[in-house]
Amino acid sequence: MGNKNSGATHTISLRPDKDEIVRDVILGKRTKLEIAALCGIHESNVTRYFKKHVTEEMHREIIAEDRMNRVEKATGVLNSERLDVSRSYESLARRVDAIITQAEQNDDPAFALVGLESLRKVLRDIAQLQGKLAQNLTVNVSLAESKEWIVMREILKEVVDQVPEARAPLLTAMRHHALSVTKDDQGIGL
Numbered sequence: 490m491g492n493k494n495s496g497a498t499h500t501i502s503l504r505p506d507k508d509e510i511v512r513d514v515i516l517g518k519r520t521k522l523e524i525a526a527l528c529g530i531h532e533s534n535v536t537r538y539f540k541k542h543v544t545e546e547m548h549r550e551i552i553a554e555d556r557m558n559r560v561e562k563a564t565g566v567l568n569s570e571r572l573d574v575s576r577s578y579e580s581l582a583r584r585v586d587a588i589i590t591q592a593e594q595n596d597d598p599a600f601a602l603v604g605l606e607s608l609r610k611v612l613r614d615i616a617q618l619q620g621k622l623a624q625n626l627t628v629n630v631s632l633a634e635s636k637e638w639i640v641m642r643e644i645l646k647e648v649v650d651q652v653p654e655a656r657a658p659l660l661t662a663m664r665h666h667a668l669s670v671t672k673d674d675q676g677i678g679l
């Protein structure tokens with residue numbers, strides 16, 4: 490342990506993996522104690538580093554990016570499964586079509602009619618399945634977590650700091666349009 494001005498909090502700043510460290514702690518993949526052990530510093534130095542160098546906007550951006558990555562990954566899996574199901578139904582439809590063709594060639598109209606009924610059901614199932622899967626692939630992203638909104642918030646804060654008279658009309662307009670107004674950001678609500 491060193492004195493307060495020993496520079497131990499800058500140990501993380503000097504590391505090439507500092508962004509990964511910050512991301513891991515914010516996402517709960519590693520604890521501050523684990524980071525302290527990795528860097529050879531005390532846990533309180535890690536805590537001070539986070540208070541000094543990791544802003545709320547960075548925190549929200551990392552969480553938003555992680556959520557978007559998970560959504561994209563899940564959507565990829567769903568799309569892949571959807572294609573697999575679609576291929577299975579298409580294969581079944583081709584097989585039924587082959588059976589109908591064979592029945593027609595053998596001059597067996599009753600069997601061909603049964604095959605056509607089966608094909609109709611398979612095609613109906615494919616259409617219903619595709620419709621249901623297309624409806625279920627909805628992605629919701631919160632505006633408060635988007636990178637653009639975080640930047641816009643900072644811009645609005647700067648403007649309100651420069652022109653304090655703008656605070657009241659801005660808050661009124663935000664409330665009128667049902668935008669969130671919180672105490673976290675000194676009542677600016679951005």
